[in-house]
Amino acid sequence: MHLPEGSGPTVWAVFFVVVFLRAQATYWIARAVTQQALDHTAPTHGFALKVHAWLDGTSARRGLDSLRRWGALAVPLSFLTIGAQTVVNAGAGVIRMPAWRYTLVMLPGCAAWALVWTTIGISAFYAAIGAGLSTEWGVVAAVIVVLAAGLGIGLLRRRARRTA
Template structure:
């Protein structure tokens, strides 16, 4: 069997279980999540943006969310808490999940092949590329955490 088809199939099963599970947790949590210790997280800008998009556009937002990073978890959870009917949610999950699996299977295998060749032919360049990628990821995470803590400090100061 073709490695892209096998990888895409495995990723499809994974995304259906992960996103469907996130939706189910949201469904079970329902309105209680807004009154629990998760209320602060649900009231974050990302979740509010996802909720507004779901309210405005419905199921297509779920399908398109799979083409984003970080937004899809919020969308699936909120679609569950908003009790989106399964007749609307499942087609969006199947279509969006298939797109996600195909993109990650093709791009993922391509990147792995390039990195494998780079390490085989020019090991020092391969190590340097991975180190640079890790450094960029570290800077992004650091900046996001600082921005989040600054926003939280401003909210506390405004409430005082």
């Protein structure tokens, strides 16, 4: 992929805004859900029960443990990991970290995430896709992955409808 000369800062800014909005949304949703779900309800079924279970689950506990162990430093560091970013940002909302502090420590993480994804991240992604899809077996594997993902989503939806 070739970008026009000088477009790097613009692309970085777009990625920064995207991750900023995503992280803020994760924080505020987790904070609002925690306030409402844990403080004002005692669900026995449905979506609210699933929210309670997630807030009490392993992933949420890991995010909370990271925030407790590393404090506010866990927030920007989570942007450099795979799988921890959403959990830590949600954990900050769950423990009701002050919004000004959360935003302040989130900004360097957003900047680092945007830098990684607009430089080596996108390059690595395109290299992996290019290498994998340049052979017949790579195309077959890609088709199998897409079909398996579609089947998995269909099965999860069916199970959710049966249990609801």
